[in-house]
Amino acid sequence: MSWTPKEPIVSVRDVHKRFGAVEVLKGVSFDVMKGEVICIIGPSGSGKSTLLRCINALVPIEQGSILVEGQEVHDPALDKLALRRKVGMVFQQYNLFPHKTALQNVMMAPLHVLKQDKAEVEARARRLIKKVRLEGKEDAYPGELSGGQQQRVAIARSLAMSPDVMLFDEVTAALDPETVKEVLVTIRELAAEGMTCLLVTHEMGFARELADHIYFTDRGVIVEHGPPAEFFANAKDPRTRQFLSQIL
Amino acid sequence: MDLQPVWDWFRWLYEATGIKLTIFYDDFDRSRFFNGFLTSVRLMGVCLVASVAIGIVGAWLQGARSHLVRLVVQAYIQFFRNTPPLVQLYFFYFALGSYLRITNENGLSVPLVGNFAWAAICLSFYAGAFNVEIFRAGIEAVPRQTIEAAESLGYSRLKAYLYVILPLAFRISLPALNNNLVNLIKTTTISYAIAVPEMLYVANQIWSDEVNVPEMMNVLLVVYVSLVGLLVWAMSRWERAMRVPGWGVS
Ligand SMILES: Nc1ncnc2c1ncn2[C@@H]1O[C@H](COP(=O)(O)OP(=O)(O)OP(=O)(O)O)[C@@H](O)[C@H]1O
Ligand SMILES: [Mg+2]
Numbered sequence A: 001m002s003w004t005p006k007e008p009i010v011s012v013r014d015v016h017k018r019f020g021a022v023e024v025l026k027g028v029s030f031d032v033m034k035g036e037v038i039c040i041i042g043p044s045g046s047g048k049s050t051l052l053r054c055i056n057a058l059v060p061i062e063q064g065s066i067l068v069e070g071q072e073v074h075d076p077a078l079d080k081l082a083l084r085r086k087v088g089m090v091f092q093q094y095n096l097f098p099h100k101t102a103l104q105n106v107m108m109a110p111l112h113v114l115k116q117d118k119a120e121v122e123a124r125a126r127r128l129i130k131k132v133r134l135e136g137k138e139d140a141y142p143g144e145l146s147g148g149q150q151q152r153v154a155i156a157r158s159l160a161m162s163p164d165v166m167l168f169d170e171v172t173a174a175l176d177p178e179t180v181k182e183v184l185v186t187i188r189e190l191a192a193e194g195m196t197c198l199l200v201t202h203e204m205g206f207a208r209e210l211a212d213h214i215y216f217t218d219r220g221v222i223v224e225h226g227p228p229a230e231f232f233a234n235a236k237d238p239r240t241r242q243f244l245s246q247i248l
Numbered sequence B: 001m002d003l004q005p006v007w008d009w010f011r012w013l014y015e016a017t018g019i020k021l022t023i024f025y026d027d028f029d030r031s032r033f034f035n036g037f038l039t040s041v042r043l044m045g046v047c048l049v050a051s052v053a054i055g056i057v058g059a060w061l062q063g064a065r066s067h068l069v070r071l072v073v074q075a076y077i078q079f080f081r082n083t084p085p086l087v088q089l090y091f092f093y094f095a096l097g098s099y100l101r102i103t104n105e106n107g108l109s110v111p112l113v114g115n116f117a118w119a120a121i122c123l124s125f126y127a128g129a130f131n132v133e134i135f136r137a138g139i140e141a142v143p144r145q146t147i148e149a150a151e152s153l154g155y156s157r158l159k160a161y162l163y164v165i166l167p168l169a170f171r172i173s174l175p176a177l178n179n180n181l182v183n184l185i186k187t188t189t190i191s192y193a194i195a196v197p198e199m200l201y202v203a204n205q206i207w208s209d210e211v212n213v214p215e216m217m218n219v220l221l222v223v224y225v226s227l228v229g230l231l232v233w234a235m236s237r238w239e240r241a242m243r244v245p246g247w248g249v250s
Helices: A048-055 A080-086 A102-112 A118-131 A147-159 A177-192 A204-210 A228-233 A238-247 B004-017 B027-062 B067-081 B085-099 B115-140 B144-152 B157-194 B199-210 B213-242
Strands: A010-019 A022-032 A037-041 A063-068 A087-090 A165-169 A196-200 A213-218 A221-226 B101-103 B109-111
Touching: A010 A048, A022 A048, A022 A063, A022 A221, A037 A048, A037 A204, A048 A063, A048 A165, A048 A196, A080 A087, A087 A147, A087 B144, A102 A118, A102 A147, A102 B157, A118 A147, A147 A165, A147 A177, A177 A196, A177 A204, A204 A228, A213 A228, A213 A238, A221 A228, A221 A238, B027 B067, B027 B115, B027 B157, B027 B199, B027 B213, B067 B115, B085 B101, B085 B115, B085 B157, B115 B157, B144 B157, B157 B199, B157 B213, B199 B213
Parallel strands: A037 A196, A037 A213, A087 A165, A165 A196
Antiparallel strands: A010 A022, A010 A063, A213 A221, B101 B109
16 A cells, blocks of 8 residues: 555545544545645644644544555554654744754754764755755854744754655744744745645735635534635625634 | 871861861771761762763653643652752652662562662653753744745654754853752751761761761762852853854843
8 A cells, every 4th residue: 555646645534533522624625736835724722732743643633544645644553754754743842953053954864763874964964954044153043033933943953854744833923923924935945846745824915825625624624615715705604704814 | 299298187186176077097087987978979970970861861751742642741850849959869760769679689579760869760850850941942933934944854753853953942041941950959968867878877886986077067068069169150151152143142
């Protein structure tokens, strides 16, 4: 059962997830093809972050299945390292390692986890830092960088593992409007290079421009979805309409 | 370097004022005091390193999945934190030590573990119990999201602990660790009670022989203050060296 790029790179089927008594995901299904950019939007608490965290097995699911490149993510026998090499994740709060410089943050996982050659890792890390437009900041500590700069280091850090899929969880939500742009430019470039991206975002303009498909979630279910043009022009569900009218 | 003039000066001091610092001008006292000093420093060195290692491993085991492992660690901490160190030392030396004996080639029953080793073991576990709690507090102060970021990059639990959690927790813990290690240094003197020939023990021998209790008391105070001062200085240098720009309290 080997995966081919003709099949979805991420396939989510009827996923249920509860935290204690609260059912956060109540049967979510969708597919993402290689190279696609999908945006997940929805009100706070609707389970968007939880969904992304399920996809790279940071939290277990109760029911359903999630396949990444044909591999069941919640198979207990799954090699989590193999999965996490394929799936990179960037968080709202950047979550850089504060005791390491920008360059070291990018180099750490390939060195510690993949045990790759140091010189090669460093060369790659420097290229990535350049790619996210942070040349000259290699030796700065996270505490010495702005939010937007930290977030770009976090993106470079994920890319250093050469993932096939990137998950972005409201990566611009903690940034001021000026620096949002810097980060969006980086993501736009990644998408243009053919990286498969799953974005949770509140940047509707960005979603409209970049997404191949938009999913609107509310209270643990996908209420409505479609290509951006269609989705924004004629959303049918009242919940979607209300959400869009508030945010646009 | 010839120190004879120094020794002569202390002899002159004694003759002129009656201040009897035999540890300087008497060769025998000087050598036994110096050996006592070295024994103390060795004991401190061993216990500092071992207690920090115990703290690191214990804090790791406290997060273990196995309920039994966590229970054992908790029992260890409670035992060592809630009993007097002197009683612990007696317990190890007299109770455990009396079982751990072997018969040597001459047919004599000798202790398997010497008194220095017992003191080192007991004091390391004593200070280690506090270090576990200190490191645990540091670990709990590491943001959950930072650990999650490490996980999402493929770090296993052990690797995340070694490369992310511990370096951060260690920095957070340093001030509290500092206090505990100073305490450890001072507590090494209780090994006097099981006749480890450390500084207090030899000082006692010297003042019994020379009848110079006040002088030896002063010497002890000065030496211990200096040793503690040295540790505090080294720790604060270390703290500064490990400081991360833009992170933490200072
Ligand atoms: N570890 C957890 N333990 C218990 N409840 C949790 C946990 N993580 C999330 N939840 C709950 O699950 C629900 C969905 O949370 P989630 O973070 O997925 O929402 P979200 O859509 O990302 O919201 P936001 O837009 O505010 O980030 C919330 O009600 C939250 O309180
Ligand atoms: Mg969220």
